[in-house]
Amino acid sequence: MTRTAVVICPGRGTYNKPELGYLHRHHAQRMSMFHKFDAIRAEAGQDPVTALDGAARYSVGKYSRGDVASPLIYAASLADAQVLADDIEVVAVTGNSMGWYIALAAAGALSDENGFRVVNTMGTLMQDHLIGGQLVYPFTDDSWTNDPDRKAALLTDVLRIDAMDGHDLALSIDLGGMLVLAGNEAGLAAFEASQPSVQDRFPMRLSNHAAFHTQLQAPVAAEGRARLGAELFGQPHHPLIDGRGNIWWPGASDANALWDYTLGHQVTEPYDFTRAVQTAAREFAPDLFIVTGPGATLGGVVAQSLVLAEWRGMADKAAFLAQQEDAPILVAMCREDQRSLATG
Known part of the structure; x- marks a missing residue:
């Protein structure tokens, strides 16, 4: 029996000390993809993601940097999205903040490597400018x-x-x-x-x-548009829900408009993740909301967004927890007690 799912990709702040080694623990079989990401990093003189993930020690000063955290989160999240169980049908994809870039790749609007180029470029630019x-x-x-x-x-x-x-x-x-x-x-x-x-x-x-999703990021958006061309973008294979709650449909999306939103409005205007989740619930009514790794913090936010919409009659935390106990609707892939629900 097929289970329908909305895949939700996390943003910054989700690769912390407990996540060190995530790629090696969960995705040793996908090292060929990670080495392609390493090659892109090498072109810019940056540390390989495999070396960063395989390091013996974690430090906040280093791993919270945009040019380090962003590519690690992208690699972990995209790999998670690619190992879902065969009985899961992905009906839509969304993400929080930087997770929008990952969602573009998970939904097929960007190739794995072009998605990495977008994430690595924007993460580096944000860190270099660090405005606000x-x-x-x-x-x-x-x-x-x-x-x-x-x-x-x-x-x-x-x-x-x-x-x-x-x-x-x-x-x-x-x-x-x-x-x-x-x-x-x-x-x-x-x-x-x-x-x-x-x-x-x-x-x-x-x-x-930095002061993400505000007008203070206009210089970063401009530089991102100059470095990342619209030719990187294509049609999504799955419906994509953006940070306004808008849906980009397969076969009916304007790739230039998708590029313009991603490196324009998405960078300089507020990101309504709550609305994205609520749109996913109301428009696609999935059996599961699957939050890809590496971190666990986004799961609670997804639950809160559903509660705020009173989805399935849930009006508070207790109601959500009762629903989750009876028949889980939220799966956080970074949690060992939940991962198997998504991967089989």
Whole structure:
């Protein structure tokens, strides 16, 4: 019996110390693909992804860099998407932030190697420029109960701060029950000063993250467009859901428009991952949401996004956990207790 699935690719921040060695542990049989990625890295004088993944020691300073984290996450996530069980039918693909680039390859709109070129180029450009930064702050409580008034109040505060002289602050990613905000140091510091500390860790700065998905990234978008041509892009083999909730259909997508979105709007405007997940649920009603590795953090965000939409009647965390216990709908491939549900 066939199981339908939406594949969801993660973004930055998902290759951490526990993930060191992910490629070698899970994908030793795909080393030929990884060595092709190594060759692309060698052209730019960069460390091979196989060597980075096979290193004896992990350091945040090195592995959180865009030119290191991005290619590792791409390799791990794409390989995961390519080893799904034979009884799984992929009905759509989406991703969070940098995960959009991986989704393009997982859906067939970019070849494996061209997808790597896009990820490696954009990750390197982001690191080289490192314009601004990001922080994360929740608008729901531990129960994940929707609180639209709280969300609206936080976004109003963002607008207030952004209007201040010398302050840049904007919504970067709508991320389930959390907001990822991006801006310059003055803008980020002002928000941290204006909001209380919650859940013992928020507001939380993201190390080595630039002000993704804001106008501050316009120089990066321009340089990316100059380096990466539209000829790299083609028709997706699976429906693709972008960071606006729009669907790019196989056989009916404009490759030039896909290039323009990927290296334009997607870089400089807010990324609505919540809407992407909710579109996937409502339009494709899959049996499973499969989050590819390497990290586990995106699983909770996917669950929150479904809860916020009250999908299948789930209105809080307890309802989701009850559904997951009864018949799992969310599979995180990096989790050993769930991986076999996707790979067979």
